Amino acid sequence: xxxxxxxxxxxxxxxxxxxxxxxxxxxxxxxxxxxxxxxxxxxxxxxxxxxxxxxxxxxxxxxxxxxxxxxxxxxxxxxxxxxxxxxxxxxxxxxxxxxxxxxxxxxxxxxxxxxxx
Numbered sequence: 001x002x003x004x005x006x007x008x009x010x011x012x013x014x015x016x017x018x019x020x021x022x023x024x025x026x027x028x029x030x031x032x033x034x035x036x037x038x039x040x041x042x043x044x045x046x047x048x049x050x051x052x053x054x055x056x057x058x059x060x061x062x063x064x065x066x067x068x069x070x071x072x073x074x075x076x077x078x079x080x081x082x083x084x085x086x087x088x089x090x091x092x093x094x095x096x097x098x099x100x101x102x103x104x105x106x107x108x109x110x111x112x113x114x115x116x117x
Contacts, residue, residue: 025073027080036077036084040068048077048096056114057081057090059099078102082112091115 026039038046046064050057059081062074078099085092091114094100103110 025071025076027076029080029084031084036080038064038068038073038077046073046077048074048081048099050081052088052090055090056093057085057088058093059096061096062098074098075102082109085112 025045028037028039030037034050034052036048036050037044045068047062048059049061050059052058059078062077064071064073081099082092084090092103092112093114094103103113
């Protein structure tokens with residue numbers, strides 16, 4: 001029985017869909033390019049772009065490759081941007097519509113937004 005199970009697991013692991021499901025996405029901050037990227041096996045499948053001026057991180061856009069949508073990758077990149085902003089002691093000004101909606105849905109991060117005057 002164990003012999004057959006071992007063969008079955010090997011057969012499964014050779015299927016492309018298995019690798020797709022089990023893939024681990026890497027979130028990388030690239031400060032020189034003012035972006036945060038998501039990579040899948042070394043290939044960029046998502047990016048968040050920003051610029052910084054006077055201690056304010058303006059998040060200008062997010063993009064996720066259509067074949068990788070629906071996996072919360074944009075959400076993961078925004079959370080990484082929040083982490084970077086905290087480390088650098090920056091406030092955040094969301095310009096990208098996705099990021100604006102993220103902050104509306106996740107009020108626990110609103111302390112990171114530029115204070116209203």
